[in-house]
Amino acid sequence: MNIAALLHPTVVDRESLQEFVDALIDQIPNIERDIVRLKRNPDDKALIADLFRALHNIKGDAAMCHVDLGVLIAHPIETLLDRLRSNEIGFSELLAEVILLAMDRLELAVEALNSNRSLAQLKLVELVSGLDILASDKTGLLDVHSVQLIEAVTGFRPVLSSSAQELTQAVFSSERRSGSVAADLDFFHSLALMFEARSPRFLGRTERQLKLALETNAGSSQPIDAVQLEAAVYFHDIGMMFLPEHLWLAGGKLTDGEKRLLQNHPTQAAGLLERREGWRGAAEIVAQHHEMPDGGGYPNHLKNDAICAGAKILAIVDAFEAVTLKHSDRGHSRSVLRAIAEVNACDNQFAPEWIVPFNAVIRRIVET
Numbered sequence: 495m496n497i498a499a500l501l502h503p504t505v506v507d508r509e510s511l512q513e514f515v516d517a518l519i520d521q522i523p524n525i526e527r528d529i530v531r532l533k534r535n536p537d538d539k540a541l542i543a544d545l546f547r548a549l550h551n552i553k554g555d556a557a558m559c560h561v562d563l564g565v566l567i568a569h570p571i572e573t574l575l576d577r578l579r580s581n582e583i584g585f586s587e588l589l590a591e592v593i594l595l596a597m598d599r600l601e602l603a604v605e606a607l608n609s610n611r612s613l614a615q616l617k618l619v620e621l622v623s624g625l626d627i628l629a630s631d632k633t634g635l636l637d638v639h640s641v642q643l644i645e646a647v648t649g650f651r652p653v654l655s656s657s658a659q660e661l662t663q664a665v666f667s668s669e670r671r672s673g674s675v676a677a678d679l680d681f682f683h684s685l686a687l688m689f690e691a692r693s694p695r696f697l698g699r700t701e702r703q704l705k706l707a708l709e710t711n712a713g714s715s716q717p718i719d720a721v722q723l724e725a726a727v728y729f730h731d732i733g734m735m736f737l738p739e740h741l742w743l744a745g746g747k748l749t750d751g752e753k754r755l756l757q758n759h760p761t762q763a764a765g766l767l768e769r770r771e772g773w774r775g776a777a778e779i780v781a782q783h784h785e786m787p788d789g790g791g792y793p794n795h796l797k798n799d800a801i802c803a804g805a806k807i808l809a810i811v812d813a814f815e816a817v818t819l820k821h822s823d824r825g826h827s828r829s830v831l832r833a834i835a836e837v838n839a840c841d842n843q844f845a846p847e848w849i850v851p852f853n854a855v856i857r858r859i860v861e862t
Contacts, residue, residue, distance in 0.1 A: 497685075497735045499562035500618040503607055506560035514559035515604050521548055522597055529590050536585040545593075546575040552600075563607075566622050567600045570629035577629075588640035591652055592628065595644060596621060620646040623684045642677050675721060678770060682728035689731055692739070699815055703727050706811045706855060713851035718803050722775035726804055729767050730780045730812065733759030757792040760784055779804035783812060788842040806845035810852050813837055813844070 505511050525548050532541045549572040556564025571593055577583045599616050606613050624643030631639055645651045683700070690696040704727045711717045734742045741748065741756050748756065764781035767773050782805035785791035787798045791809075817836045834856050838849065 497619055497732070499566060500622060501614070503561075503563050503603075503613065505607060510559040511561060511604070511608055514555050514561045514564060515608055517555045518552065518564075518601060518604060521552055522601060524548060525597055526594065529594055532585060533587060533590055539579070542575060542579050542585075546572065546579055549575055561604065561607075563603055563613075563618060564600060567596055567603075567618070567625065570622070570625035571596055573629040574625075583636060586637055586640075588637045588644075588652065589628075592625070592640050592643055595647060596625060599647070617647045620681065623681055623688075626688070627680065627684050642680070646677065646681070675772065678773070679721070679725060679728070682725050685732055686728040689735060692735075695819060699819075700728065703808075703811050703815055706814065706852070707807050709855045710807055710811065710848060710852045713854050714848070716803075718807075719775055722773070723779065723804050723807065725767070725773055725776035726779035726783070726808055727811075729763055729776065730783050730808060731759065731763070732766065733762035733764075736762055757784070761793050775802075775804070778802050779808055781805075783808040785809070786843050787845055790842070801845070803845075803848070806848045807852075810837060810844050810848055814852075814856075 525545060528541050528545050528548070532538060532545070535541065549568050553565055553568035553572055556562070556568060574583070574589070574593075578585055578589075583589075599618065599621055603613050603616055603618060606616070621643070624639065624646060628636060628639050628643065641651060686700040690698075690700055704724060707723055707727050708720055711720060711723055737755055737759060741752055742759075760781050760783060764777040767780055768777035779802060782794075782796060782801050785794065785796040785801045785805060786809070787801065787806075789795045789797040814834070814837050834853065837844065838853070
């Protein structure tokens with residue numbers, strides 16, 4: 495997901511934007527009409543096909559008119575309708591509400607964009623993140639994820655039918671103590687997966703880093719809050735997505751100005767995270783995960799005890815992932831061994847109290 499396209503969209507061509515707005519205004523009444531009909535006849539394949547074509551056309555129009563947010567919103571709905579068309583999932587009132595909410599937000603977003611107004615209040619990041627989770631869901635919990643999406647975007651939980659109420663109650667009851675925490679972690683995880691998707695070289699990095707971080711933490715005599723650490727693992731590189739891709743994907747030599755931009759990504763990610771209630775610990779980890787005990791890190795050149803423990807863990811895990819990737823052409827076992835040797839050789843870069851439990855985790859990986 496291109497977060498910048500949702501938070502700070504740019505108008506490439508004002509005339510093309512107006513063409514997209516006009517086409518969208520023509521399409522939305524038909525979509526709303528077909529959704530109402532589908533509620534009455536949920537097995538009507540002709541209606542599902544009409545809806546699929548409508549979303550496909552909206553996505554195509556958005557791409558042609560350079561309205562990136564239109565593509566980002568329409569694409570996962572198109573995927574959902576394709577799954578519905580192939581009987582992979584079933585239609586529900588909650589799914590209908592999600593589609594209608596997404597169309598409403600898309601219409602409001604392009605109107606705001608056309609009028610040079612802020613889109614911040616529309617919560618488009620939460621919308622697209624939730625849509626992507628729905629589009630890829632294989633758990634059979636579409637109604638649960640639909641409720642989470644609607645509540646995240648609107649602030650209100652929808653009124654459910656009796657069958658949907660029973661399903662969501664069963665799931666949410668287990669999360670009652672920390673339901674908002676679980677929803678936030680799902681959201682953070684989805685952002686991490688979207689960051690992964692920017693390059694095939696990143697595939698699986700989130701799960702690898704999470705496993706290493708949590709196991710390193712668990713192996714310490716003084717473990718930190720694992721939930722805050724998990725959130726930090728998901729979020730630590732999200733700031734990269736606000737930067738030009740050539741700075742962090744191409745891997746070439748950077749100018750001093752480009753380095754300064756790149757080194758600001760922890761601050762950007764932490765700033766987003768700390769705005770969500772309950773995640774100050776994770777935000778601190780994210781902000782400091784490129785600091786070094788000798789003060790040679792960034793962005794604030796913190797030293798030793800001024801760096802929080804979670805940031806010290808994440809610094810090791812992040813560096814290990816980067817070095818493993820660098821040596822991946824040697825094969826998995828060779829790259830792991832080369833990476834652990836390189837990490838251990840950097841005695842001034844990482845906190846020694848966390849290198850010991852980290853080495854124990856890697857030793858178990860190599861021996862299995």
